[in-house]
Amino acid sequence: MIGRxxxxxxxxxxxxxxxxxxxxxxxxxEGGSPPAAQEAEGAETRKDDExxxxxxxxxxxxxxxxxxxxxxxxxxxxxNGKITEIGxxxxxxxxxxxxxxxxxxxxxxxxxxxxTSRVSTGVTAVxxxxxxxxxxxxxxxxxxRWDGLLPVPVPREDPSHVTGEDPPEPFQAEEEGEEKxxxxxxxFDPFNPFLVLALATGITTVxxxxxxxxxxxxxxxxxxxxxxxxxSIPWDLGNPSGIKSTxxxxxKAAEYQRALRAWRERxxxxxxxxxxxxxxxxxxxxxxxxxxxxxxxxRREELLGIAxxxxxxxFRPVIEGCEEGWTVADELGRAGAxxxxxxxxxxxxxxxxxxxxxxxxxxxxLLHRSGVQVAVRPDSTTxxxxxxxxxxxxxxxxxxxxxxxxxxxxxxxxxxxxxxPARVLGIDHRVGSLAPxxxxxxxxxxxxxLHYQTFVQYAVVDGKLVYDKEKEIYFAHIRPRPKPPAPxxxxxxxxxxxxxxxxxxxxxxxxxxxxxxxxxxxxxxxKPDDGDE
Amino acid sequence: xxxxxxxxxxxxxxxxxxxxxDALAIRVKRAxxxxxxxxxxxxxxxxxxxxxxxxxxLPVERGIPVLDRPEWxxxxxxxxxxxxxxxxxxxxxxxxxHLLATxxxxxxxxxxxxxxxxxxxxxxxxxxGSGIPGQAVALRxxxxxxxxxxxxxxxxxxxxxxxxxxxxxxLRDAFQKVDEYEEKVAKEREKWEKEQEKKxxxxxxxxxxxxxxxxxxxxxxxxxxxxxxxxxxxxxxxxxxxxxxTSxxxxxxxxxxxxxxxxxxxxxxxxxLMSIRKAADYLxxxxxxxxxxxxxxxxxxxxxxxxxxxxxxxxxxEKKLLVVTAPEITLQTxxxxxxxxxxxxxxxGARLAxxxxxxxxxxxxxxxxxxxRLIxxxxxxxxxxxxxxxxAARALGLEKELGSLEKDKxxxxxxxxxxxxxxxxxxxxxxxxxxxxxxxxx
Numbered sequence: 025m026i027g028r029x030x031x032x033x034x035x036x037x038x039x040x041x042x043x044x045x046x047x048x049x050x051x052x053x054e055g056g057s058p059p060a061a062q063e064a065e066g067a068e069t070r071k072d073d074e075x076x077x078x079x080x081x082x083x084x085x086x087x088x089x090x091x092x093x094x095x096x097x098x099x100x101x102x103x104n105g106k107i108t109e110i111g112x113x114x115x116x117x118x119x120x121x122x123x124x125x126x127x128x129x130x131x132x133x134x135x136x137x138x139x140t141s142r143v144s145t146g147v148t149a150v151x152x153x154x155x156x157x158x159x160x161x162x163x164x165x166x167x168x169r170w171d172g173l174l175p176v177p178v179p180r181e182d183p184s185h186v187t188g189e190d191p192p193e194p195f196q197a198e199e200e201g202e203e204k205x206x207x208x209x210x211x212f213d214p215f216n217p218f219l220v221l222a223l224a225t226g227i228t229t230v231x232x233x234x235x236x237x238x239x240x241x242x243x244x245x246x247x248x249x250x251x252x253x254x255x256s257i258p259w260d261l262g263n264p265s266g267i268k269s270t271x272x273x274x275x276k277a278a279e280y281q282r283a284l285r286a287w288r289e290r291x292x293x294x295x296x297x298x299x300x301x302x303x304x305x306x307x308x309x310x311x312x313x314x315x316x317x318x319x320x321x322x323r324r325e326e327l328l329g330i331a332x333x334x335x336x337x338x339f340r341p342v343i344e345g346c347e348e349g350w351t352v353a354d355e356l357g358r359a360g361a362x363x364x365x366x367x368x369x370x371x372x373x374x375x376x377x378x379x380x381x382x383x384x385x386x387x388x389x390l391l392h393r394s395g396v397q398v399a400v401r402p403d404s405t406t407x408x409x410x411x412x413x414x415x416x417x418x419x420x421x422x423x424x425x426x427x428x429x430x431x432x433x434x435x436x437x438x439x440x441x442x443x444x445p446a447r448v449l450g451i452d453h454r455v456g457s458l459a460p461x462x463x464x465x466x467x468x469x470x471x472x473x474l475h476y477q478t479f480v481q482y483a484v485v486d487g488k489l490v491y492d493k494e495k496e497i498y499f500a501h502i503r504p505r506p507k508p509p510a511p512x513x514x515x516x517x518x519x520x521x522x523x524x525x526x527x528x529x530x531x532x533x534x535x536x537x538x539x540x541x542x543x544x545x546x547x548x549x550x551k552p553d554d555g556d557e
Numbered sequence: 558x559x560x561x562x563x564x565x566x567x568x569x570x571x572x573x574x575x576x577x578x579d580a581l582a583i584r585v586k587r588a589x590x591x592x593x594x595x596x597x598x599x600x601x602x603x604x605x606x607x608x609x610x611x612x613x614x615l616p617v618e619r620g621i622p623v624l625d626r627p628e629w630x631x632x633x634x635x636x637x638x639x640x641x642x643x644x645x646x647x648x649x650x651x652x653x654x655h656l657l658a659t660x661x662x663x664x665x666x667x668x669x670x671x672x673x674x675x676x677x678x679x680x681x682x683x684x685x686g687s688g689i690p691g692q693a694v695a696l697r698x699x700x701x702x703x704x705x706x707x708x709x710x711x712x713x714x715x716x717x718x719x720x721x722x723x724x725x726x727x728l729r730d731a732f733q734k735v736d737e738y739e740e741k742v743a744k745e746r747e748k749w750e751k752e753q754e755k756k757x758x759x760x761x762x763x764x765x766x767x768x769x770x771x772x773x774x775x776x777x778x779x780x781x782x783x784x785x786x787x788x789x790x791x792x793x794x795x796x797x798x799x800x801x802x803t804s805x806x807x808x809x810x811x812x813x814x815x816x817x818x819x820x821x822x823x824x825x826x827x828x829x830l831m832s833i834r835k836a837a838d839y840l841x842x843x844x845x846x847x848x849x850x851x852x853x854x855x856x857x858x859x860x861x862x863x864x865x866x867x868x869x870x871x872x873x874x875e876k877k878l879l880v881v882t883a884p885e886i887t888l889q890t891x892x893x894x895x896x897x898x899x900x901x902x903x904x905x906g907a908r909l910a911x912x913x914x915x916x917x918x919x920x921x922x923x924x925x926x927x928x929x930r931l932i933x934x935x936x937x938x939x940x941x942x943x944x945x946x947x948x949a950a951r952a953l954g955l956e957k958e959l960g961s962l963e964k965d966k967x968x969x970x971x972x973x974x975x976x977x978x979x980x981x982x983x984x985x986x987x988x989x990x991x992x993x994x995x996x997x998x999x
Contacts, residue, residue: 145720146837207722213837215868217890242868244840497892 077103079120080487082130084508085468090132090442090457092435100130102464105486109460123489125468126508128481131438132458133228133465134473135236135445136417137364137399138344140406143230143417144208144237144247146216206235206251212244218407223483223491224498225418226467229446229455236449238465241490253450254342255306255315259333261326270307274337277307316342316362316448322371324348324381331359342448344401347371347383350390357394362448364399365391365440367426368415388440389431398436399444400424425474437474470506481505580604581991582617585629585972591947592961594939601631603968606991611962629985632942632977633961634678634969635924636949639693639830639857639881639912641685642921643668648686652727654818656691657710658684662703669698669706671918674995676971676984679708679960681953683715683830688727690715692818693830695953697969699994712953713830713855714818720841728845735819742809749807822852828954829854830881836868854878855910855952860885860898867896874905881910881952884927886934899944900936909940910949929978941978 080102087095087110099114100107116122141147213219219239222230229249230237236250258266283298300308309315319330322345331352334341343349344364348371349356356363365388373382384390388398402423403415414422424437432440446456454463464487471478479499483491494500581603588599588611600615601608617623643666662682672680680698684691692711700706718724812820821827831846831854833839839856846852856878858866864887873880880902887896903909913920914927928941950960959967968991975982987995 146835210722210725210841211720213720213835214840215836215865244837244844497889497894 078105078487079103079117080105080123080464080484080489081114081116081120082123082125082466082468082484083116084124084126085128085130087130087458088132088438088473089459090438091459097126100458100464100466102484102487105464105488107458107460107462107464110458121489123468123482123484124508125482127506128468128470128508129473130458131226131467131469131473132442132456133467133483133485134226134420134441135229135231135449135456136222136227136405136420137231137401137445137448138405139222139227139230139232139417141211141232142218142406143216143222143227143239144213144219144232145211146213146218206233206248208232208235208237209244209248212237212240212247214241214244214247220491220496221407221418221498223485224480224493224496225420226469226473226480226483227417227420228465228467228483228485229449229451231445231449236451238455238463238485239490240485241488246486249454250449250451253315254318254448255310256318256320257306257310259319259321259326259330261323261329267329271333273304273307274311274333277303277311278337280308281311310339311337313339316340316450318342318344320344322347324351324379327352328355331355331361334359334361345369346391347387348381349396350384350387351380353390353394353396356391356396360395362397362399362444363388363391364401364448365427366401366403367423367430368403385426385430387430388427388436389433392432392436397444397447398427398432398440399448400427400437400440421473421478422476425476428474434472434474441473470503479503580609580621582615582621582623583629583631583970583972584623584625584627585631586627588631588962589633589942589977590962591633591939591943592963598627599631601962601970603970603988603991606968608962608964608966608968608970610964626972626985628974629972630975630977630982631962632676632971632973633946633959633966634971634987634989635676635945636679636681636910636947636953636955636960637677637912637921637924637945638681638910638949638952639683640680640916641683642672642680642916642918644682644685646685648684648690650688651686651690652688652731652815653684653686653691654689654714654716654731655814656684658682658691658694659703659707659710662694662696662706664701664703664706668918672921673698673987673989674984675918675921675924676973676977676987677921678969678971678987678989679950679953679955681712681949683713687717688724689717689731692827693953695955697989699989709953709955711827712955713828714822715832716829716854717832718838718842718845719834720837725841725845731816731819732823732849734813734816735823738810738812738816738820745810746807822854823849825851825853830857830952831855832857834858834864836865839866839869839873855881857881859883860887864898865890867898867901870898870901870907871905874902874907877906877908879908879910879948879952881912881949883914884911884924884931885914886930895934897931897934897936899931900934903937903940908948908951909944910952911941911944912949925977925982926980929980932978938978 082100084097084099087093087098087100089095089110095110095112098110098112099116101109101114101116101120136143219241222239223241228239230239231254234252234254235248236253238247238249240247257270259270260266280298280300280303287295287298306315310317317334317339319326319341321327321330321343327343327346327349330341330343332355335358340360340362342362342364343356346356346363346365347369349363349365367385367388369383371383373380388400392398400420400423402417402419405417407418408416413419420441424432424441427440428434428437443452443456446452446454455465456462458466464484466484467473467480468482468484469478469480479493479502480491481493482489494505583601583603585599585601586597588596588601590596590599590611596611596613598614599611600613600617602610602615602617602621643663644661661684678697680696681693682696683693692714694707695709695712696706697708698706716728718728818827822829829852831842833842833856838858846854856873857880858864860866860883864885867887867889880899882899882902884899887898888894889896899909899911911924911928911931913924915923925945928936928945932938932941947956947960950956950958959969962970968988970988971977971984972986972988973982974985984995986993986997
């Protein structure tokens with residue numbers, strides 16, 4: 025039962041990825057073919073391209089592709105910002121920029137969901153003088169909290185001034201044909217220090233409001249990766265009429281879709297195209313697959329409602345919060361849901377219910393086991409200058425580490441910061457894993473990304489080195505970069521004791537992870553999802 | 558130097574004759590010419606409000622009065638290209654590119670006299686407000702009427718650009734309106750030419766056959782080149798004088814007053830001063846204006862503690878842009894590392910003009926000592942001198958008239974008691990257009 029329900033969406037996803045692969049190949053003029061093969065093709069125009077082509081190679085690192093595969097001591101080659109090859113006998117062309125990374129690890133660049141504009145423009149909307157947004161709306165003054173079965177309105181303390189976060193985006197009823205495009209291309213600040221800090225954490229892409237933004241440094245071209253892929257849908261048990269209105273909108277949009285399909289099948293010229301009037305564009309976009317429905321919900325009842333509603337209409341919901349998701353994990357899995365979790369969030373169980381409830385450290389693990397695609401976001405998605413460190417955007421890997429503590433496999437925890445958020449944002453054809461044809465957004469670390477002690481040594485965006493720990497002022501003074509292991513030819517030279525120990529420790533770690541390696545040999549996109557049974 | 562010396566006797570002979578007897582020679586310890594480096598034991602010959610000659614120990618013709626001041630150091634009059642001294646701050650977000658700053662100037666304001674006493678001889682007075690608030694004017698801080706004070710109006714179009722969608726859109730739209738206007742002009746011209754042809758045909762039938770042949774020959778280049786067309790038009794004028802007088806020359810439609818400044822930018826009749834605040838703004842500015850190849854623009858930014866403009870200093874230098882900024886040592890973001898951004902810009906190849914750090918009389922007092930501090934921290938001295946004189950004049954489009962002590966330039970000269978960058982140095986006298994407006998003090 026579970027298996028069947030899950031395969032369908034995966035097939036669709038696979039088709040999507042395959043399709044996007046092809047387009048990326050067409051655009052870049054580059055597939056997985058090695059440079060040698062290109063030369064053999066030998067068209068003269070190609071040669072001109074070749075002159076301008078910029079190669080970038082990360083040499084000798086353990087490459088964690090983010091799709092399950094780990095290639096030890098491999099080389100990753102990128103051409104004009106796109107990955108062309110990952111492997112062992114990669115020919116690095118002359119003039120390529122080489123990054124020596126023996127003894128280090130390469131991961132796909134991390135993707136931070138819901139980041140504030142501080143990262144991409146240096147200031148948050150609150151800090152911005154005059155408020156940069158025209159559509160700014162007053163926030164509701166009360167918040168519905170749950171007191172047992174009864175919803176209780178509680179005056180809302182404005183969180184935006186306390187945390188420096190962007191005010192939450194109001195649900196926008198979209199007017200037909202009128203699309204508010206992200207302004208990030210006109211506001212992006214590639215020099216702001218918060219961006220450097222994000223890169224130092226390994227984050228190379230952030231979601232900002234509706235847009236997916238690539239953290240390019242020194243330049244502003246091509247920062248917008250995707251826009252408006254998430255459509256936020258209200259679903260709050262404290263506001264039953266809101267739920268009803270959502271249901272009505274989707275019912276109407278579904279009716280319209282059915283009518284449209286019937287009209288197309290009949291192909292009758294005399295008949296008019298069904299009218300779009302009164303059809304909610306957001307609901308329509310979700311049903312046609314142009315957008316993912318994004319819910320914020322924590323309680324079991326809400327989650328169940330969303331899961332069933334999504335199945336009814338055949339779309340995959342994205343549920344942020346999802347604290348009690350572990351109690352209805354199989355339902356959510358059946359609905360093909362994505363969950364955006366903050367594993368360190370705490371929420372008490374409602375003691376007057378008999379049923380299980382409250383937050384659990386196992387939440388991510390249980391959801392993952394049931395086939396829910398888990399993404400992780402830290403408690404605060406800005407970069408805090410005051411307060412307690414370790415809960416803001418710079419703690420993204422630590423947050424994922426907490427999910428691992430609760431039983432989530434390492435691989436799934438990496439996916440929760442890379443490919444799953446990429447899918448949620450609709451940019452998985454560009455970023456989120458390391459594969460030929462994808463953007464060369466990678467980070468090089470001195471250890472396991474999920475370990476609190478690990479530092480990002482280099483960050484690469486679009487095949488350009490944008491962060492080097494030793495050259496930036498933030499962490500250069502903490503623990504020098506580990507020296508690459510001596511090449512095999514010179515292995516006869518006596519090694520220092522410390523180095524020997526280190527090498528030994530490294531091997532041990534590798535052996536532990538080697539088990540996973542065997543299972544996952546291909547660079548298969550769907551790998552992280554069919555992990556545990 | 559040698560050429561100057563050899564040329565000089567001739568000049569000296571001619572000068573008094575031309576000057577009608579009001580020539581004056583000033584002998585000083587050193588003249589910082591800016592154009593040709595320092596000249597020791599310099600003699601500056603001034604006549605008709607202009608510098609006639611300058612050189613080391615030049616002989617002076619009998620009859621020309623010589624002011625012997627062997628302890629003075631002469632520099633060109635200081636130029637502050639970006640000031641609102643004496644004006645009020647304020648003005649919100651605006652799009653008023655057609656407005657001049659002239660009405661804001663009050664000749665009775667005491668500030669002019671005070672600035673003049675500090676050696677400031679030219680000011681670029683800009684209209685305040687964010688967005689595109691208007692056009693700056695160049696003025697000298699001396700005169701009883703605004704007309705007496707004006708040196709150039711407009712001096713530049715002031716444009717604020719920041720990394721925001723609305724700011725970029727305003728500028729983009731402005732240039733787009735110019736495109737629309739130019740399209741309109743092209744259409745009208747076409748229409749007008751067609752009408753002309755019609756008329757010609759009708760006139761042809763009435764005139765003699767010989768004339769027709771002539772006309773046909775002259776018509777040939779018309780569609781290809783404007784100049785050829787103009788010739789033909791002149792020819793047509795003669796013919797059509799009989800019929801109609803009104804449409805014999807093509808009159809393009811008058812552009813909207815808010816479009817015209819941008820049209821002038823494209824036609825190089827006006828330069829723009831682009832005000833930005835941070836490095837990212839520069840990239841966004843390029844994003845908007847990089848396609849506008851004909852538009853000449855300079856850059857202006859304030860330097861604050863959070864200034865990250867060192868990030869783009871190299872790129873600005875590569876473009877050889879003229880940058881107007883303040884003599885400020887800033888800290889690198891999130892650190893205590895001092896950055897001398899003006900010096901970095903000069904090293905990268907940019908032109909540099911410096912304004913006082915604060916736009917007050919006291920700010921102007923501290924101006925040169927502040928610049929001196931930058932020199933102490935790595936700014937080349939020649940570049941520093943040019944930054945307060947010649948390059949600042951360039952920002953106002955006046956580099957050919959003033960800003961250095963050179964032959965035929967306006968005699969705006971400041972005489973100092975010593976090195977102008979030395980905090981203990983004071984202004985001894987100021988000459989404005991050949992006249993001492995600040996007299997020698999003891």
